[in-house]
Amino acid sequence: MEYALLGDLHSSIDDTKAVLAHIALTAPTAKVIGLGDLFECKIGKRKANTLRLSRIEETAVWSETFESLLTFSSVRGNQEERIMMVTSGNQFKHLPEHIIIDGAMLMHGHQWEWTKEWTPVLPKTEPPLLFFGHSHEAGLYRKGKRLPFSYGVPVYLKVKRYGINAGAVFGTREWVLYDAVTRAVTFMKTD
Template sequence: MKYALLGDLHSSVEDTKAVLAHIEHCAPSAKIIGLGDLYECNIGKRKAETARDLPMKKAAHIPKDFVPLVTFPSVRGNQEERIMLVTGREDFEHLPEKMIIAGAVIMHGHQWKWTKNWLPILPKTEPPLLFFGHSHMAGLYRKKKRLPIEYGEPVLLKKKRYGINAGAVWGAREWVLYDSDARTVTFMKAD
């Protein structure tokens, strides 16, 4: 099965449209799944520690023309969690913290620690492939090292443990095509 994995949309209408069009062009049969941070919270981490019961319009940037673009399942990111915290609403509670797909786990990435240089300290998961976002830096990780990637070039994954960061839709228009049957990942970038 083919999956198109995209994350860190941050309510960007133009970038999301470009990535969805690219997915339709490159992998029209792929199942699209979100890696979280679909929406943009307007409240920073520090202010969110005390801000409560804010109206949604003040807490989040959710353009009307963005909402119809989000037609795919997704995990919950830290932006959705912060929006719920500061509004007291449960709009994103239905988004799970993690999903399991064919041979892989999907999480946003805010659930574990990161180094000062934004290298993920990945948890051991079962299945052993872990797709995530959060840092906005596309990357393929194995044994605490970042491996080289090239956009548009499939990477055959050995039967080992890997972390795969799909990068960010917002600003970079990145996404990952995962073929669970061939056990390949292809890092993609829309124009």
């Protein structure tokens, strides 16, 4: 089965439409799943600890147009968690912290440590493939090292532990195609 994995949409209508159109064109049978940070929280980390607002429109970049694009399941990102904190709501409690698909774990990426250079310190997961987002930088990682890749060229993964950052929809219009049968990961990007 093929999966189209996309994260860090940050409420961007134009970027999300472009990526979803690219998925429909290049991988029409792939199951689309989000890697979190679907929405953009307007409140910074520090203020979120004390500020309480009742309306989601005050807290997040929110529109019915954007919400109508979210026809796929997703994990919960730190932006969704901050929106819930500020509104004292549970709008995103239905989004799990992780999802397991064929041979892979999906998480946002805010759950673990990152180096000062924004290299992820990946947790050991079962299954051993870990797809994530959070840093907005597409990357393929093995044993703490970043491996080379080219957009549009499949990388066939050995039966080992890898971290795969899908990059960001917002700003760079990136996503990853994962073929669970062949263990191929293809980093994708559209205009």
